[in-house]
Amino acid sequence: MIRIIFPLLFTIAALLAGPAGAAPAALADDAPDSYTVVRGDTLWDISGRFLKEPWRWPEVWRLNREEIRNPHLIYPGQVILLDRSGPYLSIGRRVGAPLYEKRFPQAYSEPVDGAVPSIPMQAIEPFLSRSLVVDEADLAQAGTVVATEASRVFTGAGDTIFAKDVQGGNEVWEVFRPVEPLVDPLTGEVLGYEAAFLGQARITEPGRPATLKLLSAVEEIGVGDRLVASERPEVFSFVPHAPEAPLAGWLIGIHQGLSETGRLNVVTLNIGSNAGVERGHVLALHRNRGSVVYKDEAGGKETFELPQQRYGIAFVFRVFDRVAYALVMESDGPVAVGDSVRQP
Secondary structure: OEOOOOOOOOOHHHHHOOOOOOOOOOEOOOOOOEEEOOOOOOHHHHHHHHEOOHHHHHHOEOOOHHHHHOOOOOOOOEEEEEEOOOOEEEEEEEOOOOOOOOOOOOOOEOOHHHOOOOOOHHHHHHHHOOOOEEOHHHHHHOEEEEEEHHHOOOEOOOOEEEEEOOOOOOOEEEEEEEEEEEEOOOOOOEEEEEEEEEEEEEEEEOOOOEEEEEEEEOOOEOOOOEEEEOOOOOOOOOOOEOOOOOOEEEEEEEHHHOOEEOOOOEEEEOOOHHHOOOOOEEEEEEEOOOEEEEEOOOOOEEEEEOOOEEEEEEEEEEEOOOOEEEEEEEEOOOEEOOOEEEOO
16 A cells, blocks of 8 residues: 555644743653664654653654655654754664665555554544534434334344434434533533444435444444434544643543543543644643641631642543543553643
8 A cells, every 4th residue: 555644743833843932852861872663662652762751752853844744654663863962853764774775766655554653542543533522512413213123122233223314415324322421520511421432324215214224333222322424534643732822621531430540541621622622732630639727726727729739641632622532641640530631
């Protein structure tokens, strides 16, 4: 397959400028002069070998203008070189590659899925192409399963279902169930509903109700479940960068309903695109220490709010209007619902 070049690694803005007012990226204490990429590496892992703050790797890559327009992907076997004067990182020849190599006018190919990703894709893959958060407006426009074949209580892959409000030229639909309200911890307002993906269905006979065949089912599907038109997955560009404007939010959920989690797990934030959150934003995690009451010798009392403690980093990878999902990349201790996030 001919290599498809897309902005997985770099964007011009991220490469040419770091965070406004930030000090230059600092080298790790034991940074090597070079590192050979191995299968299973991520750009975050590789950068952590060279930098104290791995998420700042876009600031230190030394690329020419042609490479910025047509960026190379990094593959196992390539050597990453460190120039301490910047610091700068650059890509050397692959291990075992000949010193000189003849090239002729032809299409060269390389497997795209062998490229090193920015962050562990297996940790977030279920969150990338499925509809995760719906609000009242989405629910009002969604289709609804009104009957199943032979009046079965639940159906699975290969079965037939009947649904209303699924016209409009879309052939494939995703079946979901809104299961968990996402509540803002400060206002108590419902920000949306986390949707459980149930499967996919294809229209076989338009109408009201339309007839659909279930293409897949990860759970049983029944009357009352909802449908939205299936969309082609985006090509995601995960370039880490700090927010340019002040951002502050809270952790309102952890995947699978846990109250605490750790590194390489997904968390839900109560801020989204309406607050300026973008894919690729890196946010610092802060632990709430609560408050204490001090009693003096005269019997007086004073209440003190203890300062929050920064303990980790989260990487935003999917954003909705009022909610965002982030992957915990670094954590010194447990990550808990109710902790806060802000600029690093």
